[in-house]
Amino acid sequence: MADLNINIAGIQFKNPVTTASGCFGYGEEFKEFYDLSLLGGIFVKAVTGSNRDGNKYPRMAETPSGMLNSVGLQNKGIDHFCSHIYPLIKDFNTRVIVNVSGSTISEYVEVAARINELENIPAIELNISCPNVKHGGMAFGTVPETATEVTRAVRDVYKKVLMVKLSPNVTSITEIAKAVTNGGADVITLINTLLGMAIDAETQRPVIATVTGGLSGPAIKPVALRMVWQVYKAVNIPIVGLGGIMNATDAIEFMLAGASVIQVGTANFIDPMAAPKIIEGINEYLDRHNIASARDIIGALKVS
Amino acid sequence: MADLNINIAGIQFKNPVTTASGCFGYGEEFKEFYDLSLLGGIFVKAVTGSNRDGNKYPRMAETPSGMLNSVGLQNKGIDHFCSHIYPLIKDFNTRVIVNVSGSTISEYVEVAARINELENIPAIELNISCPNVKHGGMAFGTVPETATEVTRAVRDVYKKVLMVKLSPNVTSITEIAKAVTNGGADVITLINTLLGMAIDAETQRPVIATVTGGLSGPAIKPVALRMVWQVYKAVNIPIVGLGGIMNATDAIEFMLAGASVIQVGTANFIDPMAAPKIIEGINEYLDRHNIASARDIIGALKVS
Amino acid sequence: MKKFVHDFIVAFNNRLNSRHFILELQSPLPLPEIFPGQFVQVLVHNSPATFLRRPFSIHFVDYAKNTLSLLVQVRGEGTRHMGMLKPGETLNLVYPLGNFFSIPSSGKVLLVGGGAGVAPLMFMGDYLNRKNIRPDFLIGFRSADEVSQIDEYSKYGRVFLSTDDGSMGEKGFLTQHSVFSQSSFPYDHMYCCGPDAMMHAVAKLAAAKGSACEVSLENFMACGYGVCLCCITQTDKGNERVCVEGPVFDAARLRW
Amino acid sequence: MKKFVHDFIVAFNNRLNSRHFILELQSPLPLPEIFPGQFVQVLVHNSPATFLRRPFSIHFVDYAKNTLSLLVQVRGEGTRHMGMLKPGETLNLVYPLGNFFSIPSSGKVLLVGGGAGVAPLMFMGDYLNRKNIRPDFLIGFRSADEVSQIDEYSKYGRVFLSTDDGSMGEKGFLTQHSVFSQSSFPYDHMYCCGPDAMMHAVAKLAAAKGSACEVSLENFMACGYGVCLCCITQTDKGNERVCVEGPVFDAARLRW
Numbered sequence A, B: 001m002a003d004l005n006i007n008i009a010g011i012q013f014k015n016p017v018t019t020a021s022g023c024f025g026y027g028e029e030f031k032e033f034y035d036l037s038l039l040g041g042i043f044v045k046a047v048t049g050s051n052r053d054g055n056k057y058p059r060m061a062e063t064p065s066g067m068l069n070s071v072g073l074q075n076k077g078i079d080h081f082c083s084h085i086y087p088l089i090k091d092f093n094t095r096v097i098v099n100v101s102g103s104t105i106s107e108y109v110e111v112a113a114r115i116n117e118l119e120n121i122p123a124i125e126l127n128i129s130c131p132n133v134k135h136g137g138m139a140f141g142t143v144p145e146t147a148t149e150v151t152r153a154v155r156d157v158y159k160k161v162l163m164v165k166l167s168p169n170v171t172s173i174t175e176i177a178k179a180v181t182n183g184g185a186d187v188i189t190l191i192n193t194l195l196g197m198a199i200d201a202e203t204q205r206p207v208i209a210t211v212t213g214g215l216s217g218p219a220i221k222p223v224a225l226r227m228v229w230q231v232y233k234a235v236n237i238p239i240v241g242l243g244g245i246m247n248a249t250d251a252i253e254f255m256l257a258g259a260s261v262i263q264v265g266t267a268n269f270i271d272p273m274a275a276p277k278i279i280e281g282i283n284e285y286l287d288r289h290n291i292a293s294a295r296d297i298i299g300a301l302k303v304s
Numbered sequence C, D: 001m002k003k004f005v006h007d008f009i010v011a012f013n014n015r016l017n018s019r020h021f022i023l024e025l026q027s028p029l030p031l032p033e034i035f036p037g038q039f040v041q042v043l044v045h046n047s048p049a050t051f052l053r054r055p056f057s058i059h060f061v062d063y064a065k066n067t068l069s070l071l072v073q074v075r076g077e078g079t080r081h082m083g084m085l086k087p088g089e090t091l092n093l094v095y096p097l098g099n100f101f102s103i104p105s106s107g108k109v110l111l112v113g114g115g116a117g118v119a120p121l122m123f124m125g126d127y128l129n130r131k132n133i134r135p136d137f138l139i140g141f142r143s144a145d146e147v148s149q150i151d152e153y154s155k156y157g158r159v160f161l162s163t164d165d166g167s168m169g170e171k172g173f174l175t176q177h178s179v180f181s182q183s184s185f186p187y188d189h190m191y192c193c194g195p196d197a198m199m200h201a202v203a204k205l206a207a208a209k210g211s212a213c214e215v216s217l218e219n220f221m222a223c224g225y226g227v228c229l230c231c232i233t234q235t236d237k238g239n240e241r242v243c244v245e246g247p248v249f250d251a252a253r254l255r256w
């Protein structure tokens, strides 16, 4: 049995397998499938300053080896999160990290400051990459200057581990990665969804109400892997990798490319047992290859 | 039987279905499958100033609903093209358009000037989006200023229809589209491949020799459709659309989003008969919907 | 409610007509308690074009045989591949999902279904009978060649039939059936499942007649168990998830 | 050479052992002329993980039955799904692809194959016999439980056998077989197919013995008919396409 422990920026994960924001709710629903304490961690759904209804229905479209979504950060806001959600999740025997979103820098700051006070949340994941909101979201994550600015503003009020989740919809992911590192990020999460679109040829209409939406699933895995690898070579802070991870082999690919921890997103929809299966599979892989610790494969890609 | 004729920038295509550069050779091989005169047009493999051996083997990897390639513009150069290839293809009873690549602006200009003299080539497609070469290629297509510059330089020597093929690996596709329009492009082709990567977890090595490569196939269709739609709204010149088109339904989606002509790329590998089948399917669709001409569905997406 | 993910074995694939078939699926584990109106998420593993699972109402549960059945209408690639499954092959389900029809303690019940929307009504009929309630069924089909299982429904209650073309039962849409033109409308509870337009019309009729009405909504779903927030519908409480707060809703609560 | 794309009907799926099987595929159209060394591109339509076609050598052609056969080794998802095909099901092929073994006008011939690399040699043996040349076969397997079809090969020539573990035939790799230690090496022509390392070794031996040697290369292919330029190998003429200028190359021309 290999050692699956991973420590990033001082946070201890019992294994590198966590679940992606927006694909795992607040964990409650998964209790009906398995014991959450199996997981390395849980990234919960985006929290914003106040209540958001999200976008109109329909919010999803199936695409080849993937899906588009335009949920649009539906959530009840930070007050509700602190009073109603936090009590439910604070004693989960796994790392619970909150994904933070906003339309303005001050909204990000406000939410981050509030979460700073929640004892059992060791980190936030700043979502500057949501393609499904009209204001803010991805706009912050596609220009280096604003990426630095929002990161620094949050850094000033948030004293625990600051993760920043980047958008793949950029010309140079390393430039943005450096920008948030300069802004004070402790960890970089890669990637959020690619901006895409689906059309129903019969009705001649867009499939989702917002016309464009975020593409996730195995279709985007090659792009995600490439970005993890590029950023791994460009910056010195740890990477949380995701994008189309369906099984342990995919997870290992991300770790080889440079991810310390991985997230399981869309795969949860296809198989609710995906995350625990991936943990098992990583363990089996490490044993089969006689690798003592999951840490040993991080960035271990042999390029010659 | 609907009218399938499409005229863009003064070039008459007998139908909107053409084949993508790098996915159809010089057409010769497809003669063994069907009559090339069925096609609206053929975009032949990239031609550069001098002979290029291309990248090392392995040059491809299969990915979910797609593939990576790193062929790297292997071709025998413009001299050989003019003397050996042009005579073979000049009398094809379809539009033959040459994809032009280079490492420097002067190389693009040199090749374009030479092709300007070939009577039966009505247009070139300037490839400023190849992700598989160390110098030039995509680098020209990801910065608005250089995109304008290379387009303008070629425009000065190339007197027929100038198409420019853009890279999807950018933060704002509309900005690049505007840049090449300003540089004098007559038509915009969207999209080239997304930069991606594949890893073999067992050997812990990249699958392709160049580590990263270009992602094509249905996996990228949602991104391609989105870009066609964005550019259709942003500029006033015609669009040639491609990216993951496998069948007539896909082709119609691209036309609804704003493409006047579509290209069939990777689909040729899965079904060599893909292009003629798509022509048939478009015809059947138009008839079924009582649409008189293929022109009527260009940009006809109903967004309300 | 505990949920499960595992393979079932196809016991039967029974073609009803060119567009519909019933899959009887046997569980290798004892089935948990399942309620009428709940659904399953099916992994169509042999269809390359089908990435996400597909939701289907539970058409029938036979605890003695340890099977559950799905009544499926062929619509696209996923359902087409499901239709080719042969006995002995497997199908992976996530189940049981969603809420369920409320069971009335008294009053007369009408179960209304059109097309593949009849799926959950067989199970509901059986369930009501076990609670000593004998419902009536009002079932609509496109035409006589799609009419099927009338004998089965008849086991659980009286069956009214309509076909769009009048080739069997009363002619016209469900909502034009003479049960709705009775001078005094006898039903206290209606449960309805089918195309959106039909459910709208039935809900309107129910409101006019003063009958309670629950509808089972169709919807595009990614997960099916509440985590993706793709499947929302607007109710008096804002956006609710059709896969958890539904698929069954009191029609009066919907803003559709 | 005209090429075709159409469905074949699976006539037989014959398991040879846990890792190998033979698919006999019947064409609905009269087969065109096919040469030994050519290959087909298979669409594995029932495997969601398999996007591109998969190349397989033509193992045998029976013009009387209008069938062609593939000898397949299970490696990944594509071949696993092919292994589950049942008689009556269909398989879509692009064929005939690639060049072929040259047919010598005189001299003694040795056909050398290891593992699934034996695939094209059966057809080559048959073809040579029809040209009145009786070749010898040297075939290598991992162990006795993988040895198969020896009677078939024997119809076309003498068979030498080796197994890695010595459980049948001579022990060791193909290239260690005693045919190569004969004082005067009798073969003028060798044709070889199998893993890269084996072909290297055989080509080296052939060069040493002064025998002509053609090898059939494996390669990652996207199209299979010359348009994608993914499948190149370095030869004395630079990068050549394995799917068109190959898969058969004169070993002396390769820079591998």
Ligand SMILES: Cc1cc2nc3c(=O)[nH]c(=O)nc-3n(C[C@H](O)[C@H](O)[C@H](O)COP(=O)(O)OP(=O)(O)OC[C@H]3O[C@@H](n4cnc5c(N)ncnc54)[C@H](O)[C@@H]3O)c2cc1C
Pocket: C039, C050, C054, C055, C056, C057, C058, C070, C071, C072, C073, C074, C075, C076, C077, C078, C079, C080, C116, C117, C119, C120, C217, C218, C219, C220, C221, C247
């Ligand atoms: C809770 C619930 C219960 C259901 N129960 C049943 C049932 O018992 N029997 C049955 O036959 N079907 C049922 N459906 C519908 C069923 O899920 C779809 O028909 C199926 O997903 C289609 O899959 P496909 O791959 O064949 O079609 P696709 O290729 O995905 O789609 C084909 C066409 O059907 C439409 N469509 C697909 N899915 C849906 C959907 N969920 N809602 C509305 N339109 C859709 C698409 O817009 C498209 O036009 C149910 C749906 C839900 C949400």
Ligand SMILES: Cc1cc2nc3c(=O)[nH]c(=O)nc-3n(C[C@H](O)[C@H](O)[C@H](O)COP(=O)(O)OP(=O)(O)OC[C@H]3O[C@@H](n4cnc5c(N)ncnc54)[C@H](O)[C@@H]3O)c2cc1C
Pocket: D039, D050, D054, D055, D056, D057, D058, D070, D071, D072, D073, D074, D075, D076, D077, D078, D079, D080, D116, D117, D119, D120, D217, D218, D219, D220, D221, D247
């Ligand atoms: C011209 C030609 C003729 C061939 N003839 C035969 C034959 O007669 N019988 C036979 O069993 N196989 C043959 N092969 C190999 C066969 O194409 C592969 O085994 C098959 O594509 C694997 O598909 P898969 O989906 O099962 O495996 P995948 O999941 O695609 O791969 C599984 C493993 O096999 C390796 N692999 C896959 N394809 C190739 C390849 N083309 N070359 C080298 N390694 C590969 C991969 O790296 C991976 O490690 C031939 C290949 C070529 C190019």
Ligand SMILES: Cc1cc2nc3c(=O)[nH]c(=O)nc-3n(C[C@H](O)[C@H](O)[C@H](O)COP(=O)(O)O)c2cc1C
Pocket: A020, A021, A022, A023, A045, A046, A069, A071, A073, A099, A127, A130, A165, A191, A192, A193, A215, A216, A217, A218, A220, A242, A243, A244, A245, A263, A264, A265, A266, A267, C228, C229, C230
């Ligand atoms: C339905 C859905 C909702 C999502 N919501 C969020 C969110 O609230 N915050 C966020 O940072 N990412 C969100 N994402 C993006 C995922 O966390 C993840 O970055 C993306 O889906 C790529 O990973 P995957 O391919 O494994 O799903 C969402 C994705 C999906 C599919």
Ligand SMILES: Cc1cc2nc3c(=O)[nH]c(=O)nc-3n(C[C@H](O)[C@H](O)[C@H](O)COP(=O)(O)O)c2cc1C
Pocket: B020, B021, B022, B023, B045, B046, B069, B071, B073, B099, B127, B130, B165, B191, B192, B193, B215, B216, B217, B218, B220, B242, B243, B244, B245, B263, B264, B265, B266, B267, D228, D229, D230
């Ligand atoms: C093997 C291969 C080679 C390619 N070579 C070229 C090329 O020479 N020039 C070019 O502009 N695009 C080239 N492309 C990109 C395609 O023309 C096309 O833009 C891309 O593949 C997306 O379309 P598709 O998904 O339909 O294949 C190549 C693509 C592939 C797969």
Ligand code: FES
Pocket: C220, C221, C222, C223, C224, C225, C226, C227, C228, C229, C230, C231, C232, C241, C242, C243, C244
């Ligand atoms: S389908 Fe995911 S929340 Fe309902």
Ligand code: FES
Pocket: D220, D221, D222, D223, D224, D225, D226, D227, D228, D229, D230, D231, D232, D241, D242, D243, D244
């Ligand atoms: S596989 Fe495409 S050129 Fe050989």
